[in-house]
Amino acid sequence: MEQKVLEQKLTDFFEELHSHPELSYEEYETTERIKRELHAAGIEILQTPLKTGVVAIIRGAQPGKTYGLRCDIDALPIMEETELPYKSEIPGKMHACGHDFHTAAVIGTALLLQERKEKLHGNVKILFQPAEESSHGAETVLQTGILSDVEAIFGLHTAAYLPVGTLGIRAGSVMAAVDRFELNITGTGCHGGHPDEGVDTILVAASVIQALQSIVGRNLNPFHTGVVSVTRIHGGNTWNVIPDKVELEGTVRSMDKEDRVFIEKRMRGIAENTAAAYGAKAELLWYPGPPATVNEETWSAFAEDVAKECGYEVVPQRNSTGGEDFAFYLEKIPGCFINVGTGVGYPNHHPQFYADEAALAPAAEYFARLLEEALGK
Ligand SMILES: [Zn+2]
Ligand SMILES: [Zn+2]
CATH class of the missing domain: 3.40.630.10 (Zn peptidases)
Structure with missing residues (x-):
């Protein structure tokens, strides 16, 4: 032609x-x-x-x-x-x-x-x-x-x-490998003026999000690449009630098979143990995408x-x-x-x-x- x-x-x-x-x-x-x-x-x-x-x-x-x-x-x-x-x-x-x-x-x-x-x-x-x-x-x-x-x-x-x-x-x-996660944090809902009567899921979510950012910065080999992004957070629906549930969602990116498994494992450990420290529960759901x-x-x-x-x-x-x-x-x-x-x-x-x-x-x-x-x- x-x-x-x-x-x-x-x-x-x-x-x-x-x-x-x-x-x-x-x-x-x-x-x-x-x-x-x-x-x-x-x-x-x-x-x-x-x-x-x-x-x-x-x-x-x-x-x-x-x-x-x-x-x-x-x-x-x-x-x-x-x-x-x-x-x-x-x-x-x-x-x-x-x-x-x-x-x-x-x-x-x-x-x-x-x-x-x-x-x-x-x-x-x-x-x-x-x-x-x-x-x-x-x-x-x-x-x-x-x-x-x-x-x-x-x-x-x-x-x-x-x-x-x-x-x-x-x-x-x-x-990168592209994975999606959902993270559900469950505590005990209560009056916004009486946090002592419940387990504050908003506070737990804040701690978990902060701690998740330590994975790439503190745990991953500094010569490797990884991303942990929390991209959605949903909890509560009014000003004076502490909700019993907070939902998080986000994505993880990794360039290496072992890092992919490692990041998921660290996320699970951080979420579950941080939540436990406050008397709450965290459940990580993992949706793998392309490697x-x-x-x-x-x-x-x-x-x-x-x-x-x-x-x-x-x-x-x-x-x-x-x-x-x-x-x-x-x-x-x-x-x-x-x-x-x-x-x-x-x-x-x-x-x-x-x-x-x-x-x-x-x-x-x-x-x-x-x-x-x-x-x-
Ligand atoms: Zn495209
Ligand atoms: Zn394309």
């Missing part, structure tokens, strides 16, 4: 996706749009029980392994504040994480690989994954078993910290080599305490999650987030080369 034709095609598709954002697990129209593009190019779509999302396959004419390329397709419940001519047509929904960019670039890769299938050694499964923003789309895909024969996997994310023409690649842990995103070493080095061949500047990928459900794949399949520079500007999830279309066609070509060369190794 001529470069100009590819650029135009991907730009049009990207803009179409951008103006029609759909939230996690509601990506029905997006799914239809992706299928339409794949059909038009004669690319095989695999049957899956997925309600939204698509898995396509490019079968190389030469024998070889099966590798995977994944993009995500969902948008966010954000009111778009850009002045783009193709801005969201759906109030309160926006592609503010660049998943429209991922989808368009990966469609480009699919088209290029389809053209080159005579020379391709093995197969490429191309996954358009639903519900990344819910943190659980990847698990839904893994449960289908559709990736069971995939021996290496690659993924991409827009990077608003990198200019167009730059990729961020680094081996090791690049994004840390860990890029495999040899594939990261390989991805960097191919990037340089393609004329990209490569910089070390930035550490992030944000999460990414691509981590679920990397837990099972070696591979690399790559940051694609889409122009320095507002960060992901910002109502003015913008991804530069100039980065689309080069990214499509890069991932086509990456998969082609990886299979030909």
Whole structure:
């Protein structure tokens, strides 16, 4: 395909996706749009029980392994504040994480690989994954078993910290494990003027919150990264009554498997024992999300080599305490999650987030080369 034709095609598709954002697990129209593009190019779509999302396959004419390329397709419940001519047509929904960019670039890769299938050694499964923003789309895909024969996997994310023409690649842990917790503190409610007659849950909550902040500062290896954030507190409903219950909620981020277990254990110990010291009770509920995103070493080095061949500047990928459900794949399949520079500007999830279309066609070509060369190794 001529470069100009590819650029135009991907730009049009990207803009179409951008103006029609759909939230996690509601990506029905997006799914239809992706299928339409794949059909038009004669690319095989695999049957899956997925309600939204698509898995396509490019079968190389030469024998070889099966590798995977994944993009995500969902948008966010954000009111778009850009002045783009193709801005969201759906109030309160926006592609503010660049998943429209991922989808368009990966469609480009699919088209290029389809053209080159005579020379391709093995197969490429191309996954358009639903519900990344819910943190659980990847698990839904893994449960289908559709990736069971995939021996290496690659993924991409827009990077608003990198200019167009730059990729961020680094081996090791690049994004955090994302866990949610709820913490319920139970005491004895009483008159606000007679705290002696009850167990003050508000005071206990204050002590627990303070003490939780000692975990990262005092217990975690100072060279490691961790975050404990209490983000919601609810207790009481009037001025002269001490409530018998306070509910807390928040999130924990960690970059390392052992730290993840350690932080949870310390939180439980601090909450239960602090509460007990006041005669109250604390119950910690833990809701695990994606693990840390860990890029495999040899594939990261390989991805960097191919990037340089393609004329990209490569910089070390930035550490992030944000999460990414691509981590679920990397837990099972070696591979690399790559940051694609889409122009320095507002960060992901910002109502003015913008991804530069100039980065689309080069990214499509890069991932086509990456998969082609990886299979030909
Ligand atoms: Zn996001
Ligand atoms: Zn994202």
